[in-house]
Amino acid sequence: NKPLAEVDPEIADALQRELERQQRTLEMIASENFVPQAVLDCQGSVLTNKYAEGYPGRRYYGGCEWVDVAEQLAIDRAKELFGAEHANVQAHSGAQANTAVYHALLQPGDTIMGLELAHGGHLSHGMRINVSGRLYDIAPYQVRRETSLIDMDDVERIAKERKPKLLLAGWSAYTRQLDFARFREIADAVGALLMVDMAHFAGLVAAGLHPNPVPYADVVTTTTHKTIGGGRGGLILCREEHARKINSAIFPGQQGGPLEHVIAGKAVAFKIAMSDAFKERQRRTIAGAQALATELLEGGAEHGVSVLTGGTDVHLVLADLRESELDGQQAEDRLHEVGITVNRNAVPFDPRPPMVSSGLRIGSPALATRGFQVDDFHEVGKVIAATLSPAFETRKAELAERVSALADKHPLYAHLGTPTPA
Ligand code: PLP
Numbered sequence: 179n180k181p182l183a184e185v186d187p188e189i190a191d192a193l194q195r196e197l198e199r200q201q202r203t204l205e206m207i208a209s210e211n212f213v214p215q216a217v218l219d220c221q222g223s224v225l226t227n228k229y230a231e232g233y234p235g236r237r238y239y240g241g242c243e244w245v246d247v248a249e250q251l252a253i254d255r256a257k258e259l260f261g262a263e264h265a266n267v268q269a270h271s272g273a274q275a276n277t278a279v280y281h282a283l284l285q286p287g288d289t290i291m292g293l294e295l296a297h298g299g300h301l302s303h304g305m306r307i308n309v310s311g312r313l314y315d316i317a318p319y320q321v322r323r324e325t326s327l328i329d330m331d332d333v334e335r336i337a338k339e340r341k342p343k344l345l346l347a348g349w350s351a352y353t354r355q356l357d358f359a360r361f362r363e364i365a366d367a368v369g370a371l372l373m374v375d376m377a378h379f380a381g382l383v384a385a386g387l388h389p390n391p392v393p394y395a396d397v398v399t400t401t402t403h404k405t406i407g408g409g410r411g412g413l414i415l416c417r418e419e420h421a422r423k424i425n426s427a428i429f430p431g432q433q434g435g436p437l438e439h440v441i442a443g444k445a446v447a448f449k450i451a452m453s454d455a456f457k458e459r460q461r462r463t464i465a466g467a468q469a470l471a472t473e474l475l476e477g478g479a480e481h482g483v484s485v486l487t488g489g490t491d492v493h494l495v496l497a498d499l500r501e502s503e504l505d506g507q508q509a510e511d512r513l514h515e516v517g518i519t520v521n522r523n524a525v526p527f528d529p530r531p532p533m534v535s536s537g538l539r540i541g542s543p544a545l546a547t548r549g550f551q552v553d554d555f556h557e558v559g560k561v562i563a564a565t566l567s568p569a570f571e572t573r574k575a576e577l578a579e580r581v582s583a584l585a586d587k588h589p590l591y592a593h594l595g596t597p598t599p600a
Contacts, residue, residue, distance in 0.1 A: 198597035201590045203517045204558060204581055205548075208494035208541025209350070209378065211407045212548065212590060214450065217443040221409050225439035231429060233268075248442040255448035259384050260392050262415035267444050268428050268436040269412030272377045272401035273302040277309055279397050279414060282427035283371055284343055286313045291337060291370070292346035293328065294318035297526045300350045300375065317342055321352075321526045326486045326496075328352075330360045337368045347391070348375025348399075351523050351539050353490040358394040371396045379492055380413075381405025381543065384451040385460035388492070396420060405463065405493050405543050407456075408447025411440050459546050463493045466542035466555035471495045473559025474540075478502075483566050486525060486537070493546075497538040497566075498525050504566060506535035512565050513538075515574065517581035518558070549588040557584060 183190040200212070213221075225245060231238040234246040234253070249267060256265035269275035280290065290310065292303035297320045301308045304316035317340035322329045337345060345365040347356050358374065365372040374391035380400040382388035391398050397416040402408040416424050429436070450456055471489045474497055478484060482501035489495075499509060506522030513520050524530075525537035540562065542555060550558070561580050564573055589596070 197591060197594055201597045202582070202585055203519055204585060205544040206518055206520045206540050206542070206558075208521075208539050208543070209401075209404045210541070211404060211543045213403070213407065213409055213443070213447070215591075215593065216446050216450075217409050220443035220446055221439050223439050223442065225442050226437070228438050229435045230438055231435050233425060233429075245438040245441075248438060248445055249436070252441050252445035252448065255445055255452070256413055256415065259448050259451055260380075260390060260398070260415055262392050262398070263418040264416050264421035264424070266414040266416075266421075266424050266428055267411075267441050268433065269399075269414060270433065270437060270440075271410065272375070272399065272412045273300075273308075274432065275399040275401075275412030275414050276300075276302040276375060278427040278432055279373055279399060279424065280310060280314060280344070281431050282423040283397070283420065284314060287315060288343040289315040289317050289340055290344045290346055291317040291319060291333075291340060291342035293349055293352070294320050296524050296528065296532070297321045298349045298351040300348070300377070303346055303348070303375065323527055326526055327354060328356070330357055330364070333361070334364045334367070337364050337370065341368050342370045344373055345370040346373045346375065347395075348373075348377065350378060351494070351496060351537075353487050353492055353494060353496055355388060355491050356391075358389055358391045362394040373397045373399065375399050377401040378404055378494070381407060381451065381456075381460050382464065382492060385457040387457075387460050387464060397424065402444050402447060405460065406447060406451060407459075407543070407547060408450075409440050409443035411437070411444055413444065462551065463542050463546040464491070465552045466546050466550060467493050467495055467540075469552050469555035470540055470542065470559040470562070473556055474563055477560060477563025478566060481567050483563065493543050494539055494541040496523065496525065497540060497562075498536065499538065499566075500525060500529065500536045502536075502566070505530050506537050507533070509538050509566055512570055513562065516561065516565055516577040517585070518562065518565070545588075548590050550584075554584060554587070 229239045230245045234250045252267040253265045293299035347361045372395045374395040402411040467490045484498045486496035510522040522535045523537045523539040524535040530536045
């Protein structure tokens with residue numbers, strides 16, 4: 179049992195450098211977050227050694243008494259947190275959770291109606307070369323060109339035309355709340371099941387800051403690593419009537435042994451998500467995204483940078499660069515140069531190709547976890563707006579300095595050591 183640095187110095191070095199990258203830069207990818215040490219402890223634990231095909235109390239392997247405890251805690255806490263009748267905590271990822279739901283409730287060739295990828299949907303909602311797009315008939319809905327918002331009358335019209343078996347609400351890039359009651363009404367009107375993929379906003383739901391889709395939907399899926407702030411994985415919540423089908427679609431339908439070390443980490447994250455401190459963090463997450471939007475609107479207008487839908491109700495902002503000389507790739511690269519990590523993102527009806535795109539998706543969850551307050555988010559927003567302005571080249575050093583000052587003000591994983599100077 180030699181230390182990693184001795185067994186594999188190259189991997190140890192990559193881990194150390196990644197820690198330092200996270201400590202030194204501002205992580206603003208909207209789907210990312212920082213897990214607490216308690217979750218890292220689970221993920222690096224001996225639970226990784228254990229085979230546990232099946233479910234707590236009904237395993238195909240002996241010696242499952244302690245992983246049963248961990249998995250049952252994860253299940254019970256997920257149900258309590260979101261008010262769900264049934265929870266399956268075994269999906270290895272969000273995309274696999276979604277695939278399992280389709281596998282459980284649909285037959286190949288059935289119609290799924292979800293938000294189009296280029297308008298903010300996720301690739302597991304029917305992208306052509308994703309398994310969802312290959313196995314099922316996809317009837318996408320879009321956002322309105324004038325508002326960049328989902329128009330529920332459009333959703334209703336398409337649903338009546340295409341008669342989906344599954345109506346899917348949820349997104350990877352959208353800045354407003356969805357009307358779950360109306361989605362339910364439409365699903366009922368056409369005899370569809372309603373699925374909500376709350377991967378992005380699950381943390382906001384857990385904190386009571388976003389409507390909870392669970393009372394409306396047949397099935398709700400989520401990742402466990404975005405706003406909810408746990409380790410990388412998936413979660414499925416559903417009504418009791420679908421429980422057996424969902425469980426058997428995960429195992430043996432598409433997975434063998436569950437990742438019990440990851441599941442223990444999910445249990446810890448759900449426990450944390452019930453705390454007042456978590457609620458306060460989610461409030462800062464939304465307020466922080468709103469501060470970013472304000473600064474981008476103020477500082478960007480002069481040079482063609484604006485914000486889709488004019489602001490945000492959630493944890494992310496979509497910068498619209500359609501009127502800017504900068505494309506998404508150039509904007510992403512500039513921010514990288516000053517120490518801010520974001521991802522470029524197509525805006526709806528994007529005139530530029532997807533690999534370049536005309537948008538940026540900028541998220542607040544990781545910085546909120548790091549302790550950023552609203553005034554810090556205003557400062558970050560000012561730095562971003564300046565970075566996207568024509569003055570960038572002359573101000574680069576100053577902007578990078580301001581990023582470093584923010585990173586120093588809110589140390590990350592300080593107990594794991596401080597980063598060596600860049
Ligand atoms: N669903 C939505 C809405 C997402 O945004 C994502 C990931 O970004 C996923 C599912 C997929 O999650 P994973 O990357 O864990 O497969």
